[in-house]
Amino acid sequence: MKNVFLIISLMLAVDSFAASKMKGKVSIDGSSTVFPITEAVAEEFRAEYPRVRVNIGVSGTGGGFKKFTTGEIDINNASRSIKDKEIEKAKENKIDYAIIAVAYDGITVVINNKNTWAKNMTKNDLRRLWDAGSKIKTWKQLNPAWPDRKIKLYGPGTDSGTFDYFTKAINGKSGKCRFDFMKSEDDNVLVSGVAGDIDAIGFFGYAYYKENKTKLQAVAIDGVAPDMKTINNGNYKPLSRPIFIYVNKASYKRAEVKAFVDFYINKASSLVSEVGYVPLTDELYKEQFKKF
């Protein structure tokens, strides 16, 4: 019995010794939405594999895919799925990849704290408000019981994955939207915009709402408000979305990339909620390993 313990502890020691000795480089780029998660993983990973150099850039999901499909980076942080054009490019360059879901994000529709009427909206309300060519200017036009004042719209820039997803889920087609709204690439600008105007309505990732709960309120969609639970079990519809990392399969054959990705999937559950996103179920995380 003693020997067994000795052997096990020896094996563990050898294992962690190997980890601390492992060298190499993991290059990552992509979305600013996924960045906080990958950063947290890299930070923890460094403690166990101090000699592996992990570096993360933030050039947006699209910018990341440009580098990913030419093989310049090992992993792309993606807040949307890969587009047809990008798939073609990957094929051209013979890049084979695995799509790993790492968390859920719930796009949150927010209103001012003093807004007492629009706490609950239907998907149809949102579509009538945001659809391309929408004529809705006042709250009253949306619902006769609501005040006859001008609605002020706020949203993320049209290049962002959040904008793509919102327009697809609400208006049926990615990018189909009215364009007379206040745009900002910086979600904090949207937060202060909506927080300072009683007639404002806007949308952005759940993490920004979670940090600003005292300044804003979230709109329940068809009666379901976004929180960790409703986003995770899919009741918050249609605005909860998975976010991904795309892993180059050729890179995954390198020991340091494999170590990093495996570490990512194993630790995601706890790290994801720490940085304000919603983790998948444990079974779903296990399934991600089968994709290689």
Place this chain on the structure above:
Amino acid sequence: MIDKFKSRKRTEKIFRAACFGLTFFSVLILVVLLFHITMTGHKYLSWEFLTNWPSRFPHKAGIKAGIWGTIWLISITACISIPIGVLSALFLEEYKIRGKLGKVIEINVANLAGVPSIVYGLLGLTIFVRYCGFDRSLLSGAMTLSLLIMPVIIVSSREAIKAVPDAIRFGAYALGASKYQVVFGHVLPIALPGILTGVILALSRAIGETAPLIIIGALTYISYTPESVMDEFTVLPLQIYNWASRPNEEFHYLAAGGIIVLLAVMMSMNFIAVMIRQRASKKVKL
């Protein structure tokens, strides 16, 4: 007669007040900005802040990678852009090319100074990162920034060289000096203070750039300092930008702390340059 004299004096007074007021106004804006940044950021300034790697916890996050990245990047940029910029200016001024070619070069340089920085980023990505195969290294970044600030150095150096009185050149020639001796022994030392002013302005611009560096693929998270010019890097402005756009408000204060560090790095750089300039201008007395 006396009336005219009085009105002239009045105009003089008004003009003086206007100049003073406007100067005061621009200084006031700077003071307000500095005050605001210091008030929000000073609590986060500590030794750990300067020596820690980026982190998801605001109290653990540090700016070491950014500081070293910025120092490396700006040093390499200076090594590339100053010689090329100053020598180009000397060539254009002292070895004048006559005719159309000279005009074309002149117009081109002036136009380059006005090209948006993101365009240089795209150029750097295509040429240095992809074509030359330097990847997203310090070298690619420094070369891109060099392209960006070279026109500024060339234009300001030319002005400084133009300001050197011809009498100096003629005097040297009369004593039998060659062109090389005239240029390096006389024109350059006299023009040096002016050239250095241009260099300071150009490098100060380079130190705050983010757009072209994002394009060529500078990083946001990195937990090692560069060891050679071929290593990846991040810079202070990128780190600050990342913190300022995060959901957690504490990171916004960290961003303010980062700005203070960036200002300190920039000011100490300028300080060194000003010292060199003063020594240079003391040596040469016209």
